Amino acid sequence: MTIEPGDRAFIAASRTDHSVMSAALRAVLDLHEVVPAVAGLFTDHCRTCRTPYPCTTVTAVATALEGSAS
Ligand SMILES: [Zn+2]
Numbered sequence: 760m761t762i763e764p765g766d767r768a769f770i771a772a773s774r775t776d777h778s779v780m781s782a783a784l785r786a787v788l789d790l791h792e793v794v795p796a797v798a799g800l801f802t803d804h805c806r807t808c809r810t811p812y813p814c815t816t817v818t819a820v821a822t823a824l825e826g827s828a829s
Contacts, residue, residue: 784820791816 762770791805793812805814813821 788817788820 790807791814793803794806796803803812804810805812805817808814808816
């Protein structure tokens with residue numbers, strides 16, 4: 760395996776880039792936190808989307824993370 764000059768810049772920035780992307784992902788997930796059901800009147804739902812939890816955003820993030828783990 761040969762490391763090219765462009766690869767060096769990519770590797771050097773990866774730690775910072777990873778932190779920034781992780782913070783962005785946490786911010787998105789914080790917006791889509793679960794609001795628990797109340798006395799059987801509602802089901803658990805997303806605070807932002809106001810749809811049953813997990814909403815499509817949380818599902819998309821979870822699916823992408825599961826895909827990156829394999
Ligand atoms: Zn949501």
